[in-house]
Amino acid sequence: MRNTPGGLRAWLHGHPLISDAALAVALAAAAVPCAYVTSLSGFDAPAGAAGPDALGLTLIVAGCLSPALRRRLPFTMLFLVGVVEMTLASLDRSGSLLWVAALVLVYTIAARRGLALSLCALVLSLTYRAVFAVTAADPGDRTAHLFVALLTMTLWIAGRGVRLRRAYLAELRDRAGRMERAREADTRAARAEERSRIARELHDVVAHHVSVMTVQASAARRVLATNPDGAREALSAIEEMGRTAMAEMRNIVGVLRTDAAPAERNPQPGVQEIPTLVDQMREAGLRTQLWIEGREGSLPPGVDLAVYRLVQEALTNSLRHAGPQARAWVTVRQEPGELAVRVEDDGQGSGAAGPADDRTGHGLVGIRERVALYGGILRIGPRPEGGFEVNARFPLKDV
Incomplete structure (x- = not known):
């Protein structure tokens, strides 16, 4: 049960359209009763405005459902909300919670789009607020629209901060990935260099000792019948040379053993x-x-x-x-x-x-x-x- 919230959050993060649609439906559901309240109180509606009708409710619901596409078409949806608000104002109808939908879209554009497009969205939204504030007859309505404009700027700044933070974190992840790849490349290069060094060491040891042993064996073979003592000395030299070669090779290959203690390795010649x-x-x-x-x-x-x-x-x-x-x-x-x-x-x-x-x-x-x-x-x-x-x-x- 403890993993259920995290699992639901991860699932919603993987299906953003569902979470956006749920937000839009909740906003539209709250906008319908709010339209009646605002029409009765006179807030966000021209003087003498009529109560909400079917056309007005349809436009309000359509505008409040626009955040469902806020990740795909945020600027288009913001423009649509502005047009709906202007249309309702021209029909002397209340805009209900359309200003909330506009705030959501402005924040989304600031957090997910480039600076130029986010500035255009901010200017467009503030233009709507300025028009509504100028045309409002009630000073309280003008104050409300100016407050919404202040919220718009605040959410735009917050969205830009989120975008910059995401870009910073993405850059950190990319830099960490590059450093990890560089570290792996350095490790591979170091391993290749170490293998090459060990190969050179083994070649030098084997070539030297085997060559000496070959010469000694050849000398022993030539004098085996005529000089047994000399042949015996040559064979003893071969034996000693073989032991020396084995000891040196063990020392060289010992660097490949991860469980070998440094004290167990003899110094290099x-x-x-x-x-x-x-x-x-x-x-x-x-x-x-x-x-x-x-x-x-x-x-x-x-x-x-x-x-x-x-x-x-x-x-x-x-x-x-x-x-x-x-x-x-x-x-x-x-x-x-x-x-x-x-x-x-x-x-x-x-x-x-x-x-x-x-x-x-x-x-x-x-x-x-x-x-x-x-x-x-x-x-x-x-x-x-x-x-x-x-x-x-x-x-x-x-x-």
Whole structure:
């Protein structure tokens, strides 16, 4: 039972014609006895006016029923009410409650139509009141018409306020909708960026460790019959590399788990882990030298990880493409306002073109994205004296 009023209100709101028709019928029903009262009292009727007759009652009822169409044809109905009032006045008949119907229509136009049309309705209604006030012989009737004119202006102002409030609320809803859509778009973009970042991380981890494991497995296969101890060492290195790869992948994929606590995630690798990376490459058979130069200072976490992944991808490419006798050099130099990273190899040993000139793939694309993300400059290509190089420069704020 408690939901009945709300349900009835919502139903009437969804069927406005029914509520308007009910209002119009109630007004017309009240206007008939009111016509007799006003004719007897002399209010709102010319001096010597006759009592209501069939024509007068018909016009009054027709005018009072006009609010039934106040949402669809409010201005037309207001004009009709004015014509009916003028006709009754010319016939020396009372207008009864037609002024109430006019007030309802003026309010409706002000609340539901534009400023220009609402001003026209106000001027039209006030014109009717002015004509009736001027032609009224009784000072009391003139005062009554002036009071109705004041009510007309008051209801017009109230209607305009309702319209402005509706427009304001509609703008708020529209703005909230736009903000919600923008938030959803930002969320989708952030998710896409995070998926791309995780894909790059997984590629770098898998490509590096699988390449090293492949080289170690190949070496173990070649020396399995002649050097069992060497093969055993290679297999141990493969096992260790596999565990390291699994641990790194668990750390990367862990960001997708909503139930993982931050403390359970290991820190991402950075410049401090590059010596360990170089040792792994040496164990895999790539003769690598490392220089870390410049002043000591903490790096932004993103740049720190990007430098590590750059060196990892470059050394992995050297291991896969440079050849069994290749050498590699890694230089990391931190200067005021800049961090330079350079990874070189001598390719096939002495300037021979070949695989070094044809190193392409998703890894280098990921490197370009990483460097560009932090405003760096990247050069990837063959060295003039032979081999291949990856050269990057990251801008740094003074730390």
